[in-house]
Structure formats: C-alpha cells, structure tokens
Amino acid sequence: MSKIIPFKAVRPAPDKIGLVTCRNYDDYSQAELAAWLNFNPYSFLHVINPAYAHSQKISWDKRFKGVALKYKDFKTDGIFIQEEKAVFYVYEIQTKKQTFTGIIAGTSVEDYQNDVIKKHEDTLQYRVELFKDYLHQTQFNTEPVLITYPDSVEINTWLLLKKQSEPIYSFSTTTKEKHTLWKIDTQSDIDWLQEHFENIPNLYIADGHHRSASAEVLFEQDKHLGNSNLNYFMSFLIAESNVKIYEFNRMVRDLNHHSKEAFLEKLADNFIIKCKDQELWKPENKFEFGMYLDGVFYALFYKHTIEEVSGTSSILNNLDAQILYNKVLFPILGIEDLRNDERIDYISGKQSITSIKQIVDEGEFEVGFMLYPSDISEIKALADNNLIMPPKSTYIEPKFRSGLIVYEL
Incomplete structure (x- = not known):
C-alpha cells in the first residue's frame, strides 16, 4: 500500500513562471550561468547560487544560509506565492521526441523505510549528509524524487480528463520544451487519487536516491520537533511506460x-x-x-x-x-x-x-x-x-x- 499526500506548495507567480524556473544547476556551463544571473533577476539560479557562493572559501553552512535568505527574498518580493490549501499537481513535459505526464505529491518516509518505495542504486554517505544539511538549513526542497508506478488504465484515464481543464501554467523554455501544470484541489479528486495509490503495493525510485535518503536522515534527526512535513518528501510520480531510460x-x-x-x-x-x-x-x-x-x-x-x-x-x-x-x-x-x-x-x-x-x-x-x-x-x-x-x-x-x-x- 503506497501513501501519497497533497501539500501546501510554494510556486512562482503566474506572470513570472517562464523567467523563474531553470534546469538543474549542474547542467549550465559557466558562461550560461553568468548570462542567466546577469540578465534575469527572476531566475531561481539566484536562489541556489547566492551572490557570494562562487567563492571557494565560503563554508557549506554559510552557502546554505545564503540560499535560505535569498529564497525568503523571492517570497517577500512576490516572485513566489503559496497555495492556500494542500493540493496535488498534474505536470506535463513535452520534448521534441516524447511527452511525459505525472503527478506531483508528497511520498512517505515510512514507506521508504519499509521498502514500499524500492531502490536500485547505492548512495554516497557524504552526499546524503550534505543534502540533509542543505534541507535542514534552507527548510525547503524543489527537486522531487522521480518515482514510477505500474501502469494503470484508471489513472491514465483520470490524467487525460484532468488535462482537459485549464492549466495554471503553460510555458516553453529555451531548450524547446513545453511545460504545463494543472492544480488538483477538489477533495473528491484528492480522495480518489489517494485511494488508487493505496492499492499499489510498491513504488520504485527511478532518479533521486540521494534526495530520498537525505529526507530519511533528516526525518530521523529532527522528528522530535513534531514537524509533520518531515514525514514526507516531494516526488514526481510517473507510469513505468512513460519514463525514458x-x-x-x-x-x-x-x-x-x-x-x-x-x-x-x-x-x-x-x-x-x-x-x-x-x-x-x-x-x-x-x-x-x-x-x-x-x-x-x-x-x-x-x-x-x-x-x-x-x-x-x-x-x-x-x-x-x-x-x-x-x-x-x-x-x-x-x-x-x-x-x-x-x-x-x-x-x-x-x-x-x-x-x-x-x-x-x-x-x-x-x-x-x-x-x-x-x-x-x-x-x-x-x-x-x-x-x-x-x-x-x-x-x-x-x-x-x-x-x-x-x-x-
């Protein structure tokens, strides 16, 4: 039985969505990174790369605090907004060759620990600890774990129906991809989706083994604080046949x-x-x-x-x-x-x-x-x-x- 939950996400203001989102930080060359930082004040790269982070003498602790402060600035300036209630999302990525559609949700650390969420890659402990410290200092995560679930006719039909509604975002990127996001906020849809995933015996991590392991370590470290958000980590759930390996x-x-x-x-x-x-x-x-x-x-x-x-x-x-x-x-x-x-x-x-x-x-x-x-x-x-x-x-x-x-x- 797999447990997923909606959550009160923070996301870019609709008028800035195309300017805010970015590829993974490591995908940029130094020249590309400099260009985006110089000419796009809304890029999320400013958050994950605070102004002084290029200095090799800056400690990880100070870097992470800088990320947290810049993230707060983005919220204060209205670049990011917060959902009023817990929701799921349907997310579609169209590339030149393929269309990917999945569900953004919180997945359970307990399921991860009990092998309901299964792994196939080993992790490096120093990377797990480093990202755990990042999560602890910044108090946010924007990199979901990619998780697959067995193909389901019912879920596929439900996704097709949801995609006929008006999206909250639809934008293209400089890599010629189209991204579309729908908000799932009605209680009937939330209940339906949770019930269907409860009938799925196992989920499988496709990408993000270090992120899920870090979430578990952080949970064990800070669970005494009573923060229920630590019980889950953000995941992008996609049908097995829809991933490209x-x-x-x-x-x-x-x-x-x-x-x-x-x-x-x-x-x-x-x-x-x-x-x-x-x-x-x-x-x-x-x-x-x-x-x-x-x-x-x-x-x-x-x-x-x-x-x-x-x-x-x-x-x-x-x-x-x-x-x-x-x-x-x-x-x-x-x-x-x-x-x-x-x-x-x-x-x-x-x-x-x-x-x-x-x-x-x-x-x-x-x-x-x-x-x-x-x-x-x-x-x-x-x-x-x-x-x-x-x-x-x-x-x-x-x-x-x-x-x-x-x-x-």
Whole structure:
C-alpha cells in the first residue's frame, strides 16, 4: 500500500513562471550561468547560487544560509506565492521526441523505510549528509524524487480528463520544451487519487536516491520537533511506460599497459568481435556492446547470454553494465572502483556516438564503450531483490524544472 499526500506548495507567480524556473544547476556551463544571473533577476539560479557562493572559501553552512535568505527574498518580493490549501499537481513535459505526464505529491518516509518505495542504486554517505544539511538549513526542497508506478488504465484515464481543464501554467523554455501544470484541489479528486495509490503495493525510485535518503536522515534527526512535513518528501510520480531510460557509456583513458592487439585478444575470450571500421555502430539489443578504439568502431557480442549463476545474483550478473565491468573493465583494464577511479568517465546515451569518437580522437581517452540501455523490468527486478546497479548505469528522463514547485519543511 503506497501513501501519497497533497501539500501546501510554494510556486512562482503566474506572470513570472517562464523567467523563474531553470534546469538543474549542474547542467549550465559557466558562461550560461553568468548570462542567466546577469540578465534575469527572476531566475531561481539566484536562489541556489547566492551572490557570494562562487567563492571557494565560503563554508557549506554559510552557502546554505545564503540560499535560505535569498529564497525568503523571492517570497517577500512576490516572485513566489503559496497555495492556500494542500493540493496535488498534474505536470506535463513535452520534448521534441516524447511527452511525459505525472503527478506531483508528497511520498512517505515510512514507506521508504519499509521498502514500499524500492531502490536500485547505492548512495554516497557524504552526499546524503550534505543534502540533509542543505534541507535542514534552507527548510525547503524543489527537486522531487522521480518515482514510477505500474501502469494503470484508471489513472491514465483520470490524467487525460484532468488535462482537459485549464492549466495554471503553460510555458516553453529555451531548450524547446513545453511545460504545463494543472492544480488538483477538489477533495473528491484528492480522495480518489489517494485511494488508487493505496492499492499499489510498491513504488520504485527511478532518479533521486540521494534526495530520498537525505529526507530519511533528516526525518530521523529532527522528528522530535513534531514537524509533520518531515514525514514526507516531494516526488514526481510517473507510469513505468512513460519514463525514458538512456544508457551511460564508458570512456577509459588507457588500456592498462596492454597493446591494442593483446587487448582485442583478451576481449575475444568472452565476446565475438566484429570490426565496423568507420560505421557509427551502437548496440541494438541486450548483450551487445559498441567499442571505439584507435579510430575504428567494433561490435562486441557477449558469448554467454545466460549467466551460469543460480539465484538472485544472476539478475545483476546479466545486466549489461555489470557484464562490461565483470569481463572487461575490472579484469582487463584494472578498474575496480567505478565511482572514484580517475581512469574512467561517463557520457550519457543522449549524446551521439560522434561525441564518443571525438573525445577518443582528441587523445585524452583511449577507448570508448557503448551500452544498450536497461529497461524498467531490469530496474524493478534488481530493486525487488535488494540488488544495486553499478554506478552510472542509467540516465533517466524526465528531468524536473528547478523552482517550479517548492516543498517547504
């Protein structure tokens, strides 16, 4: 049984919505960031990047206090307004290739702790603690956890009906996306939605494992204060079939002292290797891998399509990212720590293969590997069996606009 709640959100004033919201802070280059900060006084970037935050000598504590003060300024100046009552939202993102529709709601920390909300990624404790401190100091969050639920004809029909009503926001961005938001504030709709989610046995985190873990740590730290808002964290709930999962491709700086010929010979133990020369080849099926080495593309076909391991461990060992690690990255290239080894880097599958070719040709990396993206069934199977994906296995869309909806603690 999954519990969701409406909440009294803070959101941009309707006349400023297109100016306030922004992409994730890390998505901006320094030049883009400077331009938005210089020419758009309404951008939420001013909140998450207070005027002095660029200084490397500023402590995290002072940075977070600066964020909190700037957020209060935005509320005082009427850039942000607060809902008078607790509500849900229906949110639609239209990109060039796909339309995503989901529900913005509060999800339960207790459900997270009891594994009703399931995870498939590991977290880094220092990042969990850092974001927990951020939430504690700023007392707000505008980055929802992306959570999937099983496809439901009833919920899909309800969403279609709600989208026929007048939205509170409809705006486009400089990335050529259209964003539309509907407020769900009638008690009958709120009750209906909560009852339907109560019949869903499990929800699955698609993106936001550190944010949900931080919410749990903050709850345990401050629950004695009696603040009921800490019992929940903001989530964007979307049907399984509506998420888009991209792979993360791997770039390696050297061949671990192997010659090209020796490296290919070792690969042949586990892969059928086909030279594709200059063809921009990428995997078309599971158990297929692309490789770019010394100006040439290769197709690698894994020889063992069913891992000879019984039990739940076979689920992980048949994951393409794990196969590449088990058979190539660790034993041949000597990369043990996928998170921290400086010899490996990652590039999302949203970028074209020519990006990998260009990066390798520039000489900083010697070889690039292209993977076939995982699907939602693999993610769920891992989560159901308490297994963890290798780092940087998936890049999942949609991505939420920062500053669109604020959950206050």
